C-alpha cells in the first residue's frame with residue numbers, strides 16, 4: 001500500500017516502499033533515472049515511481065477510503081501523467097505545482113492515486129486528486145502513507161496505513177541530524193508489508209546523487225546507482241556539482257558562503273573568508289577559489305601532464321598527492337575510476 005518519506009537534515013534523504021498486489025513490476029536503472037515500472041496491458045511498461053538525476057523523486061501511494069471526487073469530470077490532468085512528467089524530467093516540481101493549483105487533477109476510476117513528489121532542494125508536494133494539494137518548502141520531514149492528509153483518520157479504512165505513518169514519524173523524530181541512508185532503510189524495513197507485499201524499497205540520497213534499492217524485502221542485497229555528470233568531476237575526483245562553494249557561487253547565496261567559509265576554516269585550520277568562496281567548478285570555465293585555482297597541487301599536476309583528471313594517470317593507485325583527498329572522500333576514487 002506504500003510509504004513515502006522525505007527527510008531534510010544534513011542531507012536530503014527520500015525513501016519509498018512500493019507495496020503491490022498481483023501486478024507485474026520491474027526496476028530499470030540508467031543515466032536518466034532509476035524507475036520502478038508497472039506493466040499496463042494497453043500502454044506497456046510505465047515508469048510510475050523512482051528518482052531522476054535532477055534530484056526529483058516520485059512516489060504514488062493510493063488513498064483510502066476511495067473518494068469519488070477524484071474521478072475525471074471530463075477535464076483536467078491525470079495524476080499519473082503529472083507524476084510521470086516529473087519523473088522523466090519533462091516538467092519541474094514548481095511547474096507541476098502550478099498545474100495542480102490551477103487546474104483540476106483526476107485519478108483512475110475506483111482508486112485515488114496521490115502524488116508524493118519531491119525535488120533536489122527537498123521541497124515536497126502532496127497532490128490528492130479531487131481534494132487538494134499541500135506544498136512544504138524544505139520541511140524537516142514529510143511522511144505519507146495511504147490516507148488523505150485532508151482527512152487524517154476521520155474516515156476509517158483497513159488499508160490507510162496510519163500505523164505505518166505513526167511508526168515512520170516516530171522513528172524520524174528519534175533520529176538525529178545525521179539521518180542517512182541506513183536510517184531510512186531501517187524505517188522502510190519497520191513499515192514493510194507481507195500481506196500486500198513490499199516489492200521494492202528505494203532510498204535516494206539526493207545530496208550524494210545515489211539511489212539504493214532492494215526487492216522483495218531482501219535487506220542484505222541492496223543495489224545502488226550514482227548519477228554523475230562527467231564535466232563536474234574535478235581533477236582529483238571530487239564532484240563539484242554538489243560542492244557548497246559552487247552552489248553558493250551559482251546561486252549568489254551569501255549566507256551559504258559564510259557557512260562554507262566557517263566550515264572550511266575549521267576543517268583546514270586556516271582562515272578562509274566568505275569572499276574566497278567563489279567557484280564554478282574545477283574543470284568548468286569561470287572563477288575558482290584560491291585553493292582550487294592556484295594552490296591545489298593535484299590540479300597543477302593534471303594540467304602539466306596533461307590529463308583530464310587523475311583517472312587518466314597510470315600512477316593514480318599509488319599517488320601520495322591524491323591520498324590526501326581519498327582519505328577524506330572515498331567517493332572521489334570511485335568517480336576517478338568511472339572517468340578512466
Ligand code: SF4
Nearest residue numbers: 240243279281282292
Ligand atoms: S573546484 Fe570549486 S567546485 Fe570543485 S571542489 Fe573545488 S571549490 Fe568546489
Ligand code: SF4
Nearest residue numbers: 298301310313316319
Ligand atoms: S601524479 Fe597522477 S594521480 Fe597524482 S596528482 Fe598527478 S595526475 Fe593525479
